[in-house]
Amino acid sequence: MGKIVYLMGKSSTGKDTIYKHLIKDNEIKLHTIVPYTTRPIRAGETDGVEYFFTDEAGFLKLKEEGRLIEDRAYNTCLGLWRYFTVNDSQIDLENKNYIMIGTLESYNKTKEFFGQEKLVPVMIELDDGIRLQRALDREKAQDKPKYHELCRRFLADAEDFSEEKIKDAQILKRFFNNDLQQCLAEIMLYLKEQL
DSSP states (O other), X not given: OOOEEXXXXXXXXXXXXXXXXXXXXXXXXXXXXXXXXXXXXXXXXXXXXXXXXXXXXXXXXXXXTTOEEEEEEEEETTEEXXXXXXXXXXXXXXXXXXXXXXXXXXXXXXXXXXXXXXEEEEEEEOOHHHHHHHXXXXXXXXXXXXXXXXXXXXXXXXXXXXXXXXXXXXXXXXXXXXXXXXXXXXXXXXXXXXX
16 A cells, blocks of 8 residues: 655755655655646746646636645735646555655645545755745746745745644654755655655
C-alpha cells in the first residue's frame, strides 16, 4: 500500500529543490502528482511538469465533475489564482508511493480525502531573512518581476504557517534547510522509517 510524502513550508524554504532531489532517489522511488493552477506560467516552467496550467473555466469543470481532492484560492495583486489537486489517473496508492508539494491547508484537505495513515508530512523550515533573499533573487530572474506579489506571499506565510495551525495539523517533525545535504539526509532517514 502506497503513501504520499507531503512537502510543505513557507515560500522559498527550498521545497522545490528538495522535491527534485527526492524524486531522483531510486531507493525510495517516489512518483509525482502534478497539481493544477490558474496562475500564469513562470519563466522556466513547463505545463504538466510543475503544474497543469488551466483557467477558471477548467477549474469549475473539474469541480462540477467532483474530481477535486483539495483546492485553494488566493486573491493576489494580479487577480484570483487557484491551486488544486485532482483525483485523476496520476494516483495509484495501491501500488506506488508519491510526493507532493503544498501548503498546510492543502495538506489538511488531502489528509481528509485519503486518510491520515496515507500521508507522510515533511515540514521544511528556514530563517525568514534567507527566505526573503531567495524569493527576491528568484523574482528578479523573471521576465516581468512581480515584487508586490512576492511581498503578499511572504507576509501571508506568517499566518498560513502559524504555530497553532502546525500543531492543529499534527505536524510533529520539522526539517531545517540551513544546509541542503544535511536536510536531505535527515529527510531520507525519516522517509525510510515511514514508507
